[in-house]
Amino acid sequence: MTERATSPVYRILDRDGLRDLLAELHEVRALLGGEPGDWQVGEVGDGNLNLVFIVEGPGGSVCVKQALPYVRAAGPSWPMPAERAFFERSYYAAVEPYVGRLIPRIYHYDARHHCTVMERLSPHIILRQGLIAGRRYPNLGRDVGEYIARACFFTSDLAWPFERKMEGLALFAANKPLVRITVDLVFADPYFSSPRNRHTSPQLDLLAAELRRDGPLKAAAARFGRKFLSETQALVHGDLHSGSVMVTAEDTRVIDPEFAFYGPIGFDLGAFWGNLLLSWYSQPGHATPDDDRRAYRDWILAEATRFWECFRGRFLALWSEHGKGDVLPAAMFSAPADASTLEAARGAFLDSLLADMLGFGACKMIRRILGFAHVIDFEAIRDPQVRGACEAGALAMARALLTHPEQFRSLREVIDAVPRMARRAEA
Ligand code: SR1
Numbered sequence: 001m002t003e004r005a006t007s008p009v010y011r012i013l014d015r016d017g018l019r020d021l022l023a024e025l026h027e028v029r030a031l032l033g034g035e036p037g038d039w040q041v042g043e044v045g046d047g048n049l050n051l052v053f054i055v056e057g058p059g060g061s062v063c064v065k066q067a068l069p070y071v072r073a074a075g076p077s078w079p080m081p082a083e084r085a086f087f088e089r090s091y092y093a094a095v096e097p098y099v100g101r102l103i104p105r106i107y108h109y110d111a112r113h114h115c116t117v118m119e120r121l122s123p124h125i126i127l128r129q130g131l132i133a134g135r136r137y138p139n140l141g142r143d144v145g146e147y148i149a150r151a152c153f154f155t156s157d158l159a160w161p162f163e164r165k166m167e168g169l170a171l172f173a174a175n176k177p178l179v180r181i182t183v184d185l186v187f188a189d190p191y192f193s194s195p196r197n198r199h200t201s202p203q204l205d206l207l208a209a210e211l212r213r214d215g216p217l218k219a220a221a222a223r224f225g226r227k228f229l230s231e232t233q234a235l236v237h238g239d240l241h242s243g244s245v246m247v248t249a250e251d252t253r254v255i256d257p258e259f260a261f262y263g264p265i266g267f268d269l270g271a272f273w274g275n276l277l278l279s280w281y282s283q284p285g286h287a288t289p290d291d292d293r294r295a296y297r298d299w300i301l302a303e304a305t306r307f308w309e310c311f312r313g314r315f316l317a318l319w320s321e322h323g324k325g326d327v328l329p330a331a332m333f334s335a336p337a338d339a340s341t342l343e344a345a346r347g348a349f350l351d352s353l354l355a356d357m358l359g360f361g362a363c364k365m366i367r368r369i370l371g372f373a374h375v376i377d378f379e380a381i382r383d384p385q386v387r388g389a390c391e392a393g394a395l396a397m398a399r400a401l402l403t404h405p406e407q408f409r410s411l412r413e414v415i416d417a418v419p420r421m422a423r424r425a426e427a
């Protein structure tokens, strides 16, 4: 508890303050090499909440992330406890034994300044930037599917006796300010005229007003809001969009888990999957005379499918091999005749996760177009006519997923509907 309390010596780090802090860390100092005065420090953060520094020495480099006491994107008028860094560090520690190299290596956590010193990922870039540039990542769906399967399975009641999860629940239950952000910005604000909202105007004015009058849509979003708060299935990352993944052609790393809490597994699945769809809908805005992005769109949908299939396959395999929890306990299904019952029950659980992925994914798509925090996939499209048209396609898809989920009998049918919804929005 003391580690989480606001530190009296907390200060927002500047270059010299950061050098002083790192100079005290034996391992980091050795890694950087030279003397603190030799180290080059640059602030590179482009997210909504934190400072991110790259520190380069003659021997190597590190990344330092510091939580500000307010929302960076809004300024000091929107205070936000810097203790969130503690939950980020705690999440990394909880999943590291299971996900290994799919997260950055953590060198040090400084509770006084709410900052984490970690591996500098290079030549990695933020996935969202890669998707805007039209780059392909052959392992993307597989790696992120594997990541969520491992992180969520091993922190759930399926892997261990429930006592273990309850310890985690108690710890992460204190990450309330970050959960509050999601409750407000994802599941509430986009559906009414909140002063925090914005959208491409006037192009989307009518559509935004129509969605805010759509009762079944609002009821569906509220149902996923309830699931978000009440289904404590596993330790989830809580913000696993394409800005929380760093990539090279061969390597994939998941970063930024400060929103971590015990919630529905489908929330992480939906964040990633929904952001792939946002990328798909944004592609006309990034087309060039040399590349109309049609083939690239096909690749995105193939990865969105591969992502789910890899997640499903890995999760079921982990359950078969490591299922020592209190859910569907082995002793209860030990007779040969029980095998098919067990398989069907596990399959039904995975079907429920697929439905959750689609619903949460749709909520994540809508909040990025009508809410407070937008995505550069659309924001980088200068022409508001083009941007609005791309966003309208994404909104049509998200609305269909939330209001008429029964029309999709498989992920294949959902994927087939993606281009159809773009055409419908244009008509
Ligand atoms: C006030 S923070 C806005 C958004 O940025 C983060 O990436 C989360 O998605 C949050 O909702």
Ligand code: MG
Residues within 6 Å of the ligand: 047, 048, 239, 244, 256
């Ligand atoms: Mg983030």
